[in-house]
Amino acid sequence: MTTTPTPVAGTDRHPHAFVAPLVSTLLTLPVAAVAFFFVGLAPMACDSCEGEVSDRFDASYDLAFPVFGFGLVVVLVVLLSAWALPWRRRNAAARVWPAVIAPAAVVLDFIVFHGLVDWP
Template identity: 85%
Template sequence: MNPTPTPTPTSDAGADRHPRAFVAPLVSTLLTLPMAAVAFFFVGLAPMVCDSCGSAVSGRFDDSYDLAFPVFGFGLVVVLVVLLSAWALPWRRGNAAARVWLAVIAPAAVVFDFIVFHGLVDWP
């Protein structure tokens, strides 16, 4: 009647660590941040489109821009959260697929955010 031995902790605790876990978030960061900066630049220039508009057209444009700009800003915050989530996942092999998906979603979310902004604005 030998009692079963209790398992002892091994030094294989770091064996599950993915050696290239940083690649997908790094590539995503190098794409997403410049894309977000360029999108923010063009969104900031958008009010110049209606500099020579009449008062009625200008009023409609300003009202729609006043709604679209905060929506765009919130979208950029969502992009930042997704990008940080790609970096924050534990660097284990089991999280590789989620990390890659988050890394792909971040730049796609910038494009989607810009499309939503463009759709919300009542362009002249």
Template identity: 85%
Template sequence: MRFTDRTAAHLSTRTHVQCPVAEFTGATAPTPGAGADRHPRAFVAPLVSTLLTLPMAAVAFFFVGLAPVACDSCGGAVSDRFDDSYHLAFPVFGIGMAVVLVLLLCARALPWRRGNAAARVWPAVIAPAAVVLDFIVFHGLVDWPWDGSGPDQALRSQPATSVAQ
């Protein structure tokens, strides 16, 4: 197939990347408004945020999943209080992780235009902070056995006995 000036002119009027045939034949360039508003480094903030947030979320989820081990030796009322508070705190943590996911998706999904630069950076900055806040909220909601109400509290209040009497 032979490219003519008419074919090259037709290809060069599209708004995508300029066709090499159009450059070779000397046809007109695409319109300046086609990609001039695109921000060249729009991917940086969402990428850095993703690289920080996902490992932080994985570590937080690991420790939240490991939290029931804290009350393995508990018994009675202390274990019941811990279990009740954990069964409330874990779904709250899950909702917080969903909010973090929405923030990451929002930072990535916004159009890569210069006008959206601030709107794209804010969710990217807030996402790692939301993981930390979510873990703090989880830790605050759980009734931990070592907060003064555990079964070993009575042992701590007794004076230590000397072995060499």
């Protein structure tokens, strides 16, 4: 009679571990591209502005754009962490959370950008 060794709890490979990071990637990257597109078009909102209004807009945009860029870097790190976690059953929840947070963080990043800019 042969017995198969019992796997150590939490070390067995999860067959569908790639699903949450893949879905998150397929959502996050297009949303980030669209957000970056609109952030890039934002200076056109003040093309016809002059004087003090233009100066306030330019100063606020000069602060908001790097903040938005840093937010996208944070989103990328969160997304990569969803992929980088070991593909074991014990890490399933830990892998899903960054996968859910990544697209939400892009939306939050865009909201922060929109709030920082002094729109005309």
